Amino acid sequence: MKKVGVAVLGLGVVGGGTCKILIDRKSQIAKEYGVDIDIAAVLDRVPERVTGLGLDLSILAKDIDEICANPSVDIVVECMGGTEPARTFLIKALEAGKSIVTSNKEMFAKFWPELEKAAQKTGAGLYYEATTGGGMPIIRTMTQAMQANGIQEIKTIINGTTNYILTRMSEEGADYQDVLKDAQALGYAEANPVADVEGYDSSYKLSILSSLAFNKRVPVELIYREGITKISKEDIKIAKEMGFVIKLLAIAKQKGKKIEARVHPVFLPKSHPLASVNGSFNAVFVVGDAVGDIMIYGRGAGALPTGSAIVSDIVFCARQVEHARYSEMFDVMDKSEIVSDFESEYYLRLSARDVSGVIADIATVFKKHKVSIAQMRQDENKEIIPIVFITHKTSENAMKSAIKDIENLPNVISVDNVIRVEK
Ligand code: HSE
Secondary structure, eight states: OEEEEEEEEOOSHHHHHHHHHHHHTHHHHHHHHSEEEEEEEEEOSOHHHHHHTTOOGGGBOSSHHHHHHOTTOOEEEEOOOSSTTHHHHHHHHHHTTOEEEEOOHHHHHHHHHHHHHHHHHHTOOEEOGGGSSTTSOHHHHHHHSOTTOOEEEEEEEOOHHHHHHHHHHHHHTOOHHHHHHHHHHTTSSOSSOHHHHTSHHHHHHHHHHHHHHHTSBOOGGGSEEOOSTTOOHHHHHHHHHTTEEEEEEEEEEEETTEEEEEEEEEEEETTSGGGGOOTTEEEEEEEETTTEEEEEEEEOSSHHHHHHHHHHHHHHHHTOSSOOOOGGGGSBOOGGGBOSSOEEEEEEEEEEEOOTTHHHHHHHHHHHTTOOEEEEEEOOOSSEEEEEEEEOSEEHHHHHHHHHHHHTSTTEEEEEEEEEEOO
16 A cells, blocks of 8 residues: 655644544545555644644654655645745755645745745645635635636635624624624634734635636735725624625636636625625635536634645645646736726715705716616614615726715715625
């Protein structure tokens, strides 16, 4: 039977979960897939983590160079997170001819071409299922199961923290800040939540998915990004009353010769398949021109779900005769290939004085910018009133110009939020 040695860098939550699966399922994997996988080396600052997993301290390496020089190591599994030293360690491993498996979305999204270049020099493999969607097998679906399709669209809830926060805001009618604090206390949200709540994490994952979908690298910097920090309980309540839920979506679409790539909160009709994805769950909805709609649902984080994706990569990698190459990732999309003025329907909430002509003034601005109103509601009968509009499809630029003019109307106090509506 083929013997395969694995080195695990980082024995935190994900590295620990990976080792646990490799130990518990060793004989099952050998029986079912014909590969005998050994944890040949580990790298971590805390020796107790090694012994805590039932592993012998003799496999604890002193540095990455020792792992690269170890002939028993075939695959280096990176579970450290952060761009450095993860990137340097993986380049070293690839240059030493070791295949790599990583769960590090930020590092992978930013340095994919550099890793691919190093892998091509030695013929080593590059596997990254766990970077995107944790336990959801979306990468292999895109690379191994969609060959017959041109990908038309990807819509995904790809960040569990923000989905957890939005779900609780919706279920409890609670404020963003209160739910965030609670989520941090419960360990669902990081002490520094910026990467999640401002949409960076989703944009790294969308960069990876859309690059695979459109066979050309979509750099993170060109993905439009907006987080959930401005969503208020008023927006959540109004959405509910109007038959919508608010979700943070990552969206990529083929638009003629260009593509759209964006991360932002949306009003999503309650009937959309992604609307019922709640709590810390993730889901990805893909439209292929042959298969039509497909959807994958599952846990995007956690020791065993992410470990599941990593072990799947290890087994897949171990069975390859020749590793797939992604030279197309050297070719990078530029600004001109990405739609900047995309079209959408919009939800607009504003506060205005309840005086004669205020609606007429707003309607005049909409007319000037060719924005058509689909729905309007005025909630209460008091001096300052909240007014909500949902528009028909219009361009982002037209909407931005209309909002600027509306903010300057004498009886409009403030434009309180603008959220795109995704059907
Ligand atoms: N921070 C991510 C999330 C998990 O909240 O979904 C790891 O990608």
